[in-house]
Amino acid sequence: MAIHALPDHIINQIAAGEVIERPASVVKELVENALDAGAAEIEIVTAGGGKGLIRVRDDGRGMSHADLETAVLRHHTSKLPGNDLKAIETLGFRGEALAAIGSVARLIVSSRLNGSDDAWSVSVENGKADPARPAALERGTVIEVSDLFFSTPARLKFLRSDRAESNAITDICRRLVLVAPTVGFTLTGEDRSLMRFRPATDASDRVHDVMGSQFAQSAIEIDAERGGVGIRGLVGLPTFSRANSLRQYFSVNDRPVRDRQLTGALNAAYADVMKRGRYPVAALGLSCDPAQVDINVHPAKAEIRFRDAGNVRALVIGSIREALSEAGIAPSRAATERTLSAFHGAAPTDKHANVQSASWKGWSAPAPLAGANGGFAEAEQAGLRVPQAGQTHLPIDQPPAAAVSTPPEAGPPDAADEFPLGAAMAHLHKNYIVTQSRDGLVIVDQHAAHERIVYERLKSAMAGEPVPRQILLIPEVVELDADDAGRLAERGAELAELGLILEPFGHGAILVTETPSLLGQIDIKAMVSAIADDLAEWDASSRLVEHLNQVAATMACYGSVRSGRILNTQEMNALLRDMEATPNAGQCNHGRPTFVELKLSDIERLFGRR
Ligand code: ADP
Numbered sequence: 001m002a003i004h005a006l007p008d009h010i011i012n013q014i015a016a017g018e019v020i021e022r023p024a025s026v027v028k029e030l031v032e033n034a035l036d037a038g039a040a041e042i043e044i045v046t047a048g049g050g051k052g053l054i055r056v057r058d059d060g061r062g063m064s065h066a067d068l069e070t071a072v073l074r075h076h077t078s079k080l081p082g083n084d085l086k087a088i089e090t091l092g093f094r095g096e097a098l099a100a101i102g103s104v105a106r107l108i109v110s111s112r113l114n115g116s117d118d119a120w121s122v123s124v125e126n127g128k129a130d131p132a133r134p135a136a137l138e139r140g141t142v143i144e145v146s147d148l149f150f151s152t153p154a155r156l157k158f159l160r161s162d163r164a165e166s167n168a169i170t171d172i173c174r175r176l177v178l179v180a181p182t183v184g185f186t187l188t189g190e191d192r193s194l195m196r197f198r199p200a201t202d203a204s205d206r207v208h209d210v211m212g213s214q215f216a217q218s219a220i221e222i223d224a225e226r227g228g229v230g231i232r233g234l235v236g237l238p239t240f241s242r243a244n245s246l247r248q249y250f251s252v253n254d255r256p257v258r259d260r261q262l263t264g265a266l267n268a269a270y271a272d273v274m275k276r277g278r279y280p281v282a283a284l285g286l287s288c289d290p291a292q293v294d295i296n297v298h299p300a301k302a303e304i305r306f307r308d309a310g311n312v313r314a315l316v317i318g319s320i321r322e323a324l325s326e327a328g329i330a331p332s333r334a335a336t337e338r339t340l341s342a343f344h345g346a347a348p349t350d351k352h353a354n355v356q357s358a359s360w361k362g363w364s365a366p367a368p369l370a371g372a373n374g375g376f377a378e379a380e381q382a383g384l385r386v387p388q389a390g391q392t393h394l395p396i397d398q399p400p401a402a403a404v405s406t407p408p409e410a411g412p413p414d415a416a417d418e419f420p421l422g423a424a425m426a427h428l429h430k431n432y433i434v435t436q437s438r439d440g441l442v443i444v445d446q447h448a449a450h451e452r453i454v455y456e457r458l459k460s461a462m463a464g465e466p467v468p469r470q471i472l473l474i475p476e477v478v479e480l481d482a483d484d485a486g487r488l489a490e491r492g493a494e495l496a497e498l499g500l501i502l503e504p505f506g507h508g509a510i511l512v513t514e515t516p517s518l519l520g521q522i523d524i525k526a527m528v529s530a531i532a533d534d535l536a537e538w539d540a541s542s543r544l545v546e547h548l549n550q551v552a553a554t555m556a557c558y559g560s561v562r563s564g565r566i567l568n569t570q571e572m573n574a575l576l577r578d579m580e581a582t583p584n585a586g587q588c589n590h591g592r593p594t595f596v597e598l599k600l601s602d603i604e605r606l607f608g609r610r
């Protein structure tokens, strides 16, 4: 077969496939162009999930007649004045987007150069542009894209439903809206409900608008620097998690990016405080010398490479972990709101609910809540102290019988004022501790709280010396299926490091002789078979330490004060003081809250006193 050169329009279609993958990619490129043109207001209209129509209007600097005609040519750009790829200050720089769109859709670009008397319009179809014609346009640029992928039916077939495509457009817009806080955005069209973002004065106001007030109230601030790279933004408390990673927004030097390393580091920072399958919510912006990062990895410019990826990972994980543990027992405002709306018997408050108009009557309408601060700030306002190291810590090798320590005297009345979690007043339904705190009441889930305390202690024990063990008077035989027994026996040495000593005991059974003493008296059979389940899930070649947190979490779960045990006041207060002294005590190992807090003002609301 003879080799021949591909015709230009085919070359363009092939190249276009890399830039324009789906309707959302068109929106991304057009909005980026509008931002690069210095727009103050951008309007995005879509129909049919963007397959039918995408129109982006901006009030930026516009294009001259001559520029308009070259703008739609491949590799034509105004954005690399010095032709220097190392000094990119704009979102675009490859000069590909308009050409790519023109080769896979019908494209009409109309524009009026700032200060010019007339506006012009260019139409492109199948990669062929007509000469510019006069147009009616006050200012800025309007770009209209219709019948996307009509010339490449194969690509059209791979698109998802209109609804899914229009959601993808919303998502990409959110990412861009976050990096341009001072620009006003309107997203509208027949396939969606109107979204409007007013120009904001600072980035955190914009984050609140985009992420919603529930997030704002359950988030902590990140502001750190390491090796010339800065990180700023908000991350959600572990109790404010999602079932997928869609609400994780990253930008690098004000460019929205989707980067596996960054999301990996974010998730790793929460590994300890969040159940598998739950994902943290975050809006984080990184900044660094542009020379530290290569954005020219992929035509869509969403992937990046950091020169020092290790430093960036350490920065993300370190700054978030530190902020989380500083936030300590800051309650999640979301948990409080859920509690309140449960009292009201109504759905959680709408994020656009007007905070001032607490004009609800009767039981039907949920009262929207004030309190615009993040959880930590709120905790501080309420006088909650961050627990200091060494505060009422139990010795690691406490006698196993005492599942809860005997406390230094910490009962009412002083404890209510003195301690963040207040003084225990009642023990309800064998699992809930109700306390009076300085300005409200706290309800603690005793099981969840104890699980966290044991887990953290297990971890710190493992980080240092070998875990203290207790010898069982009568070793326990655990019957399992042969595979499970085999796997446990194989991991015997590693489990011993965690304080669990076991040996094979004939076919399909193992013998447990020693257990970690800090677990106290436990249901050994249940714990060992839960660990066997964990092992079955993991690759046989991976070291157990790689799954240390999970093993510790499983152990902690069986070593915890199971709900159902009645505690006296001393024991309850001891548990509260332990919580205050334990890192990450605001949530159990699965990311569920260990306590909820109602402020007096919340309670007054419940009774219509406010
Ligand atoms: P790039 O953005 O990489 O330069 P594009 O194909 O997206 O490539 O755009 C080509 C050129 O068209 C840009 O460099 C810019 O000069 C001009 N342009 C595109 N969109 C706009 C707009 N909305 N306002 C002003 N100029 C624009």
Ligand code: MG
Residues within 6 Å of the ligand: 029, 032, 033, 091, 092, 093, 095, 097, 098
């Ligand atoms: Mg562009």
